Amino acid sequence: MKSPNVTKNSVISRVIQEQMEQGGFIRKAFELGLALKKQYGEDKVFDLSLGNPILEPPDEFRKELQRLVNNPFPGMHRYMVNAGYPETRAEIAKYLAEETGLPFTASEIVMCVGAGGGLTLALKALLNRGDEVIVFAPYFPEYLLYIAAQWGISRVVTTDSNFIPDLKALEKAITRRTKVVIINSPNNPTGAVYSKDTLRSIGQVIQAKESRFGTKIFIVSDEPYRKLVYDGKECLYAFGFHPRTIMVTSHSKDLSLPGERIGYVAVNPECNRGGELGVAIAFCNRAAGFVNAPALMQRVVSKLQWTCVDVSEYKRKRDFLYKELTGMGYSIVKPDGAFYMFPKAPVANDLEFTMELTSNFVLTVPGVAFGTPGYFRIAYCVEDRVIEGSLDGFRKTAEKYGLC
Amino acid sequence: MKSPNVTKNSVISRVIQEQMEQGGFIRKAFELGLALKKQYGEDKVFDLSLGNPILEPPDEFRKELQRLVNNPFPGMHRYMVNAGYPETRAEIAKYLAEETGLPFTASEIVMCVGAGGGLTLALKALLNRGDEVIVFAPYFPEYLLYIAAQWGISRVVTTDSNFIPDLKALEKAITRRTKVVIINSPNNPTGAVYSKDTLRSIGQVIQAKESRFGTKIFIVSDEPYRKLVYDGKECLYAFGFHPRTIMVTSHSKDLSLPGERIGYVAVNPECNRGGELGVAIAFCNRAAGFVNAPALMQRVVSKLQWTCVDVSEYKRKRDFLYKELTGMGYSIVKPDGAFYMFPKAPVANDLEFTMELTSNFVLTVPGVAFGTPGYFRIAYCVEDRVIEGSLDGFRKTAEKYGLC
Numbered sequence: 001m002k003s004p005n006v007t008k009n010s011v012i013s014r015v016i017q018e019q020m021e022q023g024g025f026i027r028k029a030f031e032l033g034l035a036l037k038k039q040y041g042e043d044k045v046f047d048l049s050l051g052n053p054i055l056e057p058p059d060e061f062r063k064e065l066q067r068l069v070n071n072p073f074p075g076m077h078r079y080m081v082n083a084g085y086p087e088t089r090a091e092i093a094k095y096l097a098e099e100t101g102l103p104f105t106a107s108e109i110v111m112c113v114g115a116g117g118g119l120t121l122a123l124k125a126l127l128n129r130g131d132e133v134i135v136f137a138p139y140f141p142e143y144l145l146y147i148a149a150q151w152g153i154s155r156v157v158t159t160d161s162n163f164i165p166d167l168k169a170l171e172k173a174i175t176r177r178t179k180v181v182i183i184n185s186p187n188n189p190t191g192a193v194y195s196k197d198t199l200r201s202i203g204q205v206i207q208a209k210e211s212r213f214g215t216k217i218f219i220v221s222d223e224p225y226r227k228l229v230y231d232g233k234e235c236l237y238a239f240g241f242h243p244r245t246i247m248v249t250s251h252s253k254d255l256s257l258p259g260e261r262i263g264y265v266a267v268n269p270e271c272n273r274g275g276e277l278g279v280a281i282a283f284c285n286r287a288a289g290f291v292n293a294p295a296l297m298q299r300v301v302s303k304l305q306w307t308c309v310d311v312s313e314y315k316r317k318r319d320f321l322y323k324e325l326t327g328m329g330y331s332i333v334k335p336d337g338a339f340y341m342f343p344k345a346p347v348a349n350d351l352e353f354t355m356e357l358t359s360n361f362v363l364t365v366p367g368v369a370f371g372t373p374g375y376f377r378i379a380y381c382v383e384d385r386v387i388e389g390s391l392d393g394f395r396k397t398a399e400k401y402g403l404c
Numbered sequence: 405m406k407s408p409n410v411t412k413n414s415v416i417s418r419v420i421q422e423q424m425e426q427g428g429f430i431r432k433a434f435e436l437g438l439a440l441k442k443q444y445g446e447d448k449v450f451d452l453s454l455g456n457p458i459l460e461p462p463d464e465f466r467k468e469l470q471r472l473v474n475n476p477f478p479g480m481h482r483y484m485v486n487a488g489y490p491e492t493r494a495e496i497a498k499y500l501a502e503e504t505g506l507p508f509t510a511s512e513i514v515m516c517v518g519a520g521g522g523l524t525l526a527l528k529a530l531l532n533r534g535d536e537v538i539v540f541a542p543y544f545p546e547y548l549l550y551i552a553a554q555w556g557i558s559r560v561v562t563t564d565s566n567f568i569p570d571l572k573a574l575e576k577a578i579t580r581r582t583k584v585v586i587i588n589s590p591n592n593p594t595g596a597v598y599s600k601d602t603l604r605s606i607g608q609v610i611q612a613k614e615s616r617f618g619t620k621i622f623i624v625s626d627e628p629y630r631k632l633v634y635d636g637k638e639c640l641y642a643f644g645f646h647p648r649t650i651m652v653t654s655h656s657k658d659l660s661l662p663g664e665r666i667g668y669v670a671v672n673p674e675c676n677r678g679g680e681l682g683v684a685i686a687f688c689n690r691a692a693g694f695v696n697a698p699a700l701m702q703r704v705v706s707k708l709q710w711t712c713v714d715v716s717e718y719k720r721k722r723d724f725l726y727k728e729l730t731g732m733g734y735s736i737v738k739p740d741g742a743f744y745m746f747p748k749a750p751v752a753n754d755l756e757f758t759m760e761l762t763s764n765f766v767l768t769v770p771g772v773a774f775g776t777p778g779y780f781r782i783a784y785c786v787e788d789r790v791i792e793g794s795l796d797g798f799r800k801t802a803e804k805y806g807l808c
Contacts, residue, residue, distance in 0.1 A: 120693030145691040259699025289524030295663025
């Protein structure tokens with residue numbers, strides 16, 4: 001489907017045109033949703049399509065931000081080194097050292113413009129043109145954009161019925177050109193949290209291939225949802241399972257600051273030989289146009305590494321919606337983390353199904369957007385009234401497809 | 405010169421390794437400066453090497469930031485559309501419409517992560533692999549990184565003895581593959597401000613080549629120093645001289661907020677056919693990993709478009725230093741804007757000269773870093789005591805090279 005805004009003989013880069021067109025069906029769904037909101041009113045449309053968390057930042061954040069802004073000091077908005085303030089990086093290193101037992105120092109930490117920025121830095125620092133990057137489907141669609149931006153090649157590997165990586169498929173997919181395997185636990189869009197066994201196995205498969213090919217393969221672990229886990233589940237650090245691991249995260253979800261674009265990249269101390277990787281990633285902050293992560297937010301989050309929004313709120317929303325939807329006949333793997341669920345669509349054509357949901361005033365995203373047709377994503381990081389209001393539409397659609 | 409942190413058999417991307425090595429001499433000078441500061445004390449070393457402005461943000465900025473932070477409202481740190489808050493973009497469009505007389509609307513404005521982010525967006529939206537981008541030497545060195553990041557080819561065109569583009573050289577340099585000409589007035593590193601005649605001629609040369617080749621060529625006008633002009637000089641908008649013009653700017657200099665990474669891209673309404681270019685540039689905020697410009701700063705700068713730091717402070721510093729240095733025999737084109745000057749080195753080897761200055765406790769940047777050997781850059785956006793303190797070192801070095 002052609003994006004409506006790109007015209008013939010366009011001046012726009014062909015790669016960008018193609019990428020925009022690939023997202024065309026999401027745009028169409030999005031525009032249909034907008035049209036519905038306009039026609040019937042915002043409160044009549046139940047938007048579960050966006051991972052824009054409704055929880056406000058914790059009080060500690062507000063206080064720290066006010067403390068800084070009400071006590072300004074010279075230079076607080078100036079440039080700093082590309083890697084970010086040494087004090088903030090030292091504080092994060094201290095936090096990670098406590099969490100992992102690994103000898104993190106500020107040299108392993110680069111402050112970045114959200115996790116999107118961090119993924120861009122990690123891939124830019126590592127990839128040569130044509131290097132392969134493995135992603136597991138369902139995947140966060142931006143991964144493909146970030147890989148393409150560095151002229152890498154995406155290789156998609158499937159997961160099992162619980163959205164856990166298929167290890168045999170992973171083994172097959174790794175070639176001499178594989179440079180990076182991206183993992184994402186807790187996962188967007190499924191909410192899956194990888195177990196110790198899964199992480200260990202992924203590490204083992206990668207290391208066996210490294211030995212065979214004489215190559216070095218990095219895990220880039222995208223962990224913005226790390227603190228959002230439920231029912232006492234543990235979200236393990238990937239660092240322990242592979243020496244060449246780069247963690248990318250942000251405070252978009254744990255502090256509910258997605259608009260502020262503040263996150264960090266952490267390099268496994270075991271693979272930061274002479275600081276080389278940290279220096280290269282910081283350099284990429286320059287080369288990719290970021291320069292540095294926003295100064296004020298770097299200072300604010302410095303002391304908030306142990307802080308998090310009230311996760312029980314998301315758990316409550318998850319439990320309610322999961323119970324209601326499974327009660328209607330929807331088939332859902334109960335998510336252990338993040339604030340998404342990824343139910344099966346009751347028909348093979350997930351696009352048709354989500355359009356039907358939309359016509360019943362419920363906005364979701366078809367699985368095809370995540371490389372996994374036949375499913376759809378619900379983001380339940382919304383007000384209770386939106387979740388409650390969506391139930392009617394879910395029920396009507398379930399009835400139409402004979403679920404209940 | 406090999407960067408000390410990149411080791412043999414490095415895992416780092418080859419392009420990034422090369423780019424880091426190219427900056428090796430600047431790094432060496434930087435490290436020598438650091439060593440001097442460590443050995444003799446910060447106050448004994450006079451650092452004129454960085455464009456990190458000393459002026460604090462205006463009171464209006466502090467007030468607006470405090471007003472927002474002390475009156476928080478739900479959602480103020482959430483995601484917004486990739487292009488940025490519609491209100492902020494409308495305010496900027498209103499400002500630009502008043503300034504230029506052109507019919508700017510929010511559709512022509514994309515909020516970005518500083519001018520570095522904005523240049524990245526504009527180039528990413530426009531360039532196909534192998535497209536050529538013209539830059540005028542002396543140039544801001546990041547241009548080459550940003551062009552390389554989009555796999556474009558940099559074509560360097562010389563300027564005359566006043567650092568004004570050589571139009572014949574420009575004419576020769578434009579080929580069928582030329583997609584962008586980057587201009588930067590007021591200029592880093594020279595402080596040159598392009599006149600109406602210069603801008604008109606650049607537009608005419610480009611348009612003649614477009615007609616001849618049947619191509620479309622964009623001016624990307626990097627204007628973070630637009631408000632920093634002296635002696636009643638006028639900094640004209642490039643929009644008026646070429647329909648395919650994209651302006652990129654930030655509030656790093658006019659509001660002294662370089663660490664906060666807040667700027668915008670403005671597309672000439674004449675070339676934003678059906679909003680196509682604005683949509684593509686906003687999409688690139690996603691694809692390049694920025695997602696959006698920092699939320700809080702977008703809100704803060706919304707009402708500060710008519711605000712600027714006290715430019716007379718920079719003028720005073722310029723006048724003092726220009727008088728002192730020319731008095732010592734240095735040959736300098738008096739800068740009309742920005743906060744740099746670009747004197748001739750009294751020997752051909754500018755690297756040797758700046759190392760000599762460094763050994764006399766004055767840090768500057770050799771012209772070779774800007775593609776123009778035989779010169780050096782002074783950033784005078786520093787405290788008066790640094791400027792005054794540097795005079796001894798400038799004098800000693802002048803004496804050594806027989807200037808006085």
